[in-house]
Amino acid sequence: MKNKIKLVVWGDHWHPLFQSSLEFILANKMSSVEVCAIITSPLEKNRTGWSRPVLSKKDLFRRAIKRIYSSLKPKDKSFLGKWGTIEQQLKQRQIPQYSPTKSELTTSDFTSLLKNLKADLFLFVAYTEYVPPKIFNIAPVSLNIHPSLLPHYRGSHPIVWALKNGETTIGVTSFKMHEELDAGDIFEARSFVISDDQSFDSIIEQACVETKTLVENIITCASNDTLKFHSQDHTLATRYYPPTESDYKVNWNTWHASRFFWTDKISPGSIWTIVNGNRVVLTHIKKQPGAAGVPGKILKFENGSVYLATAEGTISVAKIESGVCLRTNAQRVLKRLGFSVGDVLQ
Incomplete structure (x- = not known):
């Protein structure tokens, strides 16, 4: 020694x-x-x-x-x-x-x-x-x-x-x-x-x-x-490699519930997508019980949140921010943009 x-x-x-x-x-x-x-x-x-x-x-x-x-x-x-x-x-x-x-x-x-x-x-x-x-x-x-x-x-x-x-x-x-x-x-x-x-x-x-x-x-x-x-x-x-802004843009066909959940947990306010030509930011995301469905499909609105199917599992999104309105409950934003249960965010 x-x-x-x-x-x-x-x-x-x-x-x-x-x-x-x-x-x-x-x-x-x-x-x-x-x-x-x-x-x-x-x-x-x-x-x-x-x-x-x-x-x-x-x-x-x-x-x-x-x-x-x-x-x-x-x-x-x-x-x-x-x-x-x-x-x-x-x-x-x-x-x-x-x-x-x-x-x-x-x-x-x-x-x-x-x-x-x-x-x-x-x-x-x-x-x-x-x-x-x-x-x-x-x-x-x-x-x-x-x-x-x-x-x-x-x-x-x-x-x-x-x-x-x-x-x-x-x-x-x-x-x-x-x-x-x-x-x-x-x-x-x-x-x-x-x-x-x-x-x-x-x-x-x-x-x-x-x-x-x-x-x-x-x-x-x-x-x-x-x-x-x-x-x-x-x-x-x-x-x-270090994530770039494009890594935070939702790919509805490949993103699973864990990716939504942990990305929001680590970098809140970073997840974004385009809805009806508007850039929207998804926050306060949780994994929910439920099997995979049509990615981006609105399953239900509940207590201000929207429940969405992903490529693997279900998530709820409580807050959405867009150019149309400041960050507010997801249900209100999506309904203002003309979405209802069964529609698909793509």
Whole structure:
């Protein structure tokens, strides 16, 4: 067994998986690990003194996802933590923190800095910038933790896409860094079951719990030289990208009830469609008992909501917003637009 492994942790400072993992490492004070540096997304100081990422135009959706994550309010408020508190701990322990921009990441100065750390392990947790092999190969071992059950849901926002696709089991996977994104050999994967009555924040909490277990297992095995890997089945790989506005336009022929439900739960006010030439936004969506029917068919109006058939299952929509009227109950809007039971929204 090594006396102590030197660890560098990489991650986006606002991301709960990174925050909880770092809190776990700092709180446990593992005798087998020395945290020699933290690498985060670029930071700047705003006028209140809080750190925040420097965002480019392509980061607009990332900012929206950040708002979702940072709005989480679990019962144990220390669970996800605040980055300011973590920064204080890093300063108290004299652990250096670096926040290179994308262009700085591959410079000779930053490369030399990483080499001088002489780390045994680079651990990436929710670090969203692409890191080339010449950087992650500086350490003898570089592992990443991705919030999906690889090889499924490689790429961006895997939890969001898994929920929209109606998955009932999701998880987190630790694997070797690889030139191809999320394609490296797997160390360990941990899964958990989700249900419709959960909130998005409770699902993130579960992912954080499983991620901390992965972190502990990685450090334990790395310190004992017992890390073992198996290759991914690349024929099963699926890849996803940051959603665009068109991804939120209803496709009545393919969208199932889970997609309506979770998309509205995660990104309320984002689902839209065209009705009688008017763009309308559907909100306050719930899954209801009922088999699939003609997609978009109005099954009934009840207590201001409209019940609609989907490609798989039934949903109720309580609120609709359109150019004709501000957000109001769906029954009133659709009747004003001339719809009745049996009509089909297409």
